[in-house]
Amino acid sequence: MTNDDDILVGLGFRRSIADETIQMKGSSPNFVEIAPENWMGMGGYWRSKLHEAAERFPITAHGLSLSIGSPDELDFEFVKELKKFLDEFNIDIYSEHLSYSKCDNAHIYDLLPIPFREDAVKHISKRIKTVQDILERPLILENVSYYTPVAAKMREEEFISSIVKESGCNLLLDVNNVYVNAFNHDYNAKDFIKNLPLDQVAYMHMAGHEKVEKDLIIDTHGQPIIDPVYDLFNYTLDLTEPVPVLLERDFNFPEMEELQGEMTNLKKIMNQKWNKAYVVDE
Amino acid sequence: MSLTNETKDIQSKLAEYARTGSKKEIEGARDDRLHHYRRLVYNVVKGVLDQGFPIAKEIMGEERWDDLVFDFFKRHKCQENEVWKMPSELVEFVDKTNYQESIGLPYLPELLLFEWLEIQVHGMQDVALPNTQEFGSDLDEALVLNPYLEIAQFQYPVHLRSASEMEANKGHYYLLIYRELDSHLVKFMNLTGFTAILLDTLGQSPKTLRHALNEMGQSLGMEITHEIEQKAIEFIEKMVEKGVVLGVK
Numbered sequence: 007m008t009n010d011d012d013i014l015v016g017l018g019f020r021r022s023i024a025d026e027t028i029q030m031k032g033s034s035p036n037f038v039e040i041a042p043e044n045w046m047g048m049g050g051y052w053r054s055k056l057h058e059a060a061e062r063f064p065i066t067a068h069g070l071s072l073s074i075g076s077p078d079e080l081d082f083e084f085v086k087e088l089k090k091f092l093d094e095f096n097i098d099i100y101s102e103h104l105s106y107s108k109c110d111n112a113h114i115y116d117l118l119p120i121p122f123r124e125d126a127v128k129h130i131s132k133r134i135k136t137v138q139d140i141l142e143r144p145l146i147l148e149n150v151s152y153y154t155p156v157a158a159k160m161r162e163e164e165f166i167s168s169i170v171k172e173s174g175c176n177l178l179l180d181v182n183n184v185y186v187n188a189f190n191h192d193y194n195a196k197d198f199i200k201n202l203p204l205d206q207v208a209y210m211h212m213a214g215h216e217k218v219e220k221d222l223i224i225d226t227h228g229q230p231i232i233d234p235v236y237d238l239f240n241y242t243l244d245l246t247e248p249v250p251v252l253l254e255r256d257f258n259f260p261e262m263e264e265l266q267g268e269m270t271n272l273k274k275i276m277n278q279k280w281n282k283a284y285v286v287d288e
Numbered sequence: 289m290s291l292t293n294e295t296k297d298i299q300s301k302l303a304e305y306a307r308t309g310s311k312k313e314i315e316g317a318r319d320d321r322l323h324h325y326r327r328l329v330y331n332v333v334k335g336v337l338d339q340g341f342p343i344a345k346e347i348m349g350e351e352r353w354d355d356l357v358f359d360f361f362k363r364h365k366c367q368e369n370e371v372w373k374m375p376s377e378l379v380e381f382v383d384k385t386n387y388q389e390s391i392g393l394p395y396l397p398e399l400l401l402f403e404w405l406e407i408q409v410h411g412m413q414d415v416a417l418p419n420t421q422e423f424g425s426d427l428d429e430a431l432v433l434n435p436y437l438e439i440a441q442f443q444y445p446v447h448l449r450s451a452s453e454m455e456a457n458k459g460h461y462y463l464l465i466y467r468e469l470d471s472h473l474v475k476f477m478n479l480t481g482f483t484a485i486l487l488d489t490l491g492q493s494p495k496t497l498r499h500a501l502n503e504m505g506q507s508l509g510m511e512i513t514h515e516i517e518q519k520a521i522e523f524i525e526k527m528v529e530k531g532v533v534l535g536v537k
Contacts, residue, residue, distance in 0.1 A: 118299070
């Protein structure tokens with residue numbers, strides 16, 4: 007039976023709210039998530055803040071620069087440095103984006119969509135295995151938001167499922183990204199989720215977004231989670247086993263009480279759906 | 289099965305567009321949506337550089353600064369995995385391309401370096417510090433320097449942060465940029481040519497003040513007098529107060 011220990015809600019550990027997060031009172035996160043590239047190779051003030059965070063919270067990592075979908079060769083030195091960093095902070099959960107952010111030997115510093123194609127499935131699956139071997143951890147890949155398909159020869163959910171099956175990696179299900187993509191590309195979000203390899207979901211993200219055009223949403227992480235995304239989260243939890251869930255907020259930070267309120271909302275839904283002990287008999 | 293050339297080519301076109309703004313037809317992509325990638329990528333890069341170089345940005349003005357950022361990301365292939373280190377690549381780019389000549393700001397490379405050094409020293413990786421004892425104002429004690437420091441030589445007084453002051457006062461400037469151990473704050477200090485070389489000599493490996501002065505005397509062809517030794521001791525005492533010299537071994 008699921009118990010309270012399995013209901014884990016985390017918060018993105020960002021510099022703008024570092025002190026508030028470390029000193030948070032009341033309902034505080036069960037863990038914090040960092041982007042390792044924002045802390046790797048860095049000492050001094052921010053390193054000390056990261057250590058303070060690590061003393062209070064378990065840490066998960068959500069990478070930015072692995073560029074698993076890149077046509078370029080993997081940056082092995084980077085992956086080795088990453089492993090050292092993950093080891094130092096006892097980070098077991100390391101996730102990345104199913105996208106690419108480096109190409110033709112140039113970093114782009116943002117996430118570009120991969121063509122949904124069979125050759126990309128094989129290419130990425132092979133790279134996932136290599137990365138997992140070096141890191142000695144499972145790689146958890148996130149379904150990313152994207153604003154245009156690129157030379158697709160298969161459906162997105164087929165692409166994701168094929169990679170998960172071929173590589174054996176885990177899935178970070180970003181529920182907000184599913185909502186964003188369903189809106190932007192006019193598909194049914196619930197059907198999309200139903201067709202994912204849900205038994206491989208190891209982690210989830212929830213976030214806000216911004217509608218910039220009448221038919222386009224940008225995944226900004228700068229707004230509160232909206233009700234339709236909560237609804238989709240509710241739906242998703244009926245189909246999945248308990249996993250840690252992260253509230254992502256990257257800028258436009260509100261008072262901490264607002265973020266705590268969002269974490270409480272998530273936890274309430276998770277308890278209702280996943281924690282059988284939470285159900286009280288009449 | 290490896291990635292086909294066709295898929296590689298498509299990925300390359302999208303990445304190039306996002307990086308440079310040069311648009312080529314991309315199969316299956318929505319033309320009305322592609323520009324968002326260019327916008328989002330450019331905003332990330334500009335945001336990082338705006339934050340890293342506030343003085344250069346203010347002096348150059350929004351338009352010239354934007355042109356520089358645009359040119360940099362288009363012509364330079366960024367190598368840093370950690371985006372916080374990416375500003376160092378702008379410093380290299382301007383230096384390598386003599387960008388300052390095209391816009392008539394001769395002090396620009398040094399100003400950018402000055403601003404980058406603040407970021408670099410602030411983020412220098414932590415190292416284990418040796419146990420030290422108090423400096424006894426003795427020439428024969430092996431000095432231990434704060435490991436978080438840089439000594440830079442400039443032709444322009446970039447630390448004055450004023451365009452008119454920089455242009456009007458070309459000369460020789462030596463600057464110490466260091467991080468305080470407890471507060472982690474980055475501090476700046478003007479040095480003379482002599483004290484800059486002395487600190488640099490001491491920083492190369494732990495050595496006594498006498499050893500460092502003798503090295504300097506040999507390399508500069510100067511006699512190290514008793515007066516110079518006393519001045520050097522006074523300087524080190526001041527550096528101990530500031531936390532630049534941690535003590536003696």
